[in-house]
Amino acid sequence: MEVISQIQAYAMVALGVIVLGVEIFALIEAARGSAIMYQVHGKLSKPAWLAITAVAVLLGFISLLRPVSLPGIIGIVAAGVFLADVRPIVRPNKPNSNGPYGPW
Numbered sequence: 001m002e003v004i005s006q007i008q009a010y011a012m013v014a015l016g017v018i019v020l021g022v023e024i025f026a027l028i029e030a031a032r033g034s035a036i037m038y039q040v041h042g043k044l045s046k047p048a049w050l051a052i053t054a055v056a057v058l059l060g061f062i063s064l065l066r067p068v069s070l071p072g073i074i075g076i077v078a079a080g081v082f083l084a085d086v087r088p089i090v091r092p093n094k095p096n097s098n099g100p101y102g103p104w
Helices: 003-033 036-041 044-063 070-090
Strands: none
Touching: 003 044, 003 070, 036 044, 036 070, 044 070
16 A cells, blocks of 8 residues: 555646646746736736746645645636736747638
8 A cells, every 4th residue: 555655646747747737837928928918918917927826836846745735725726816817818929820821
């Protein structure tokens, strides 16, 4: 039974590292977005989202060994809301995805 508990512990640490990576990605993307785009689309301001995602990273670091705890869940939800709702609107323009003969 000790082997199973070791596997579970390693799985939780791996999950914690993945969650922390997602939260760090959300913080970087919040920093890259244009401050004007946040206001134009009626979202919270850029400093507010930077603070929210920074707290998410802090909570992810605190709950690295236990990502399914309350702080870990709060952190990943905050990062997920930013990535799903705000990032598609405020991210910098990407190159056009047209092929040589038009859109793919």
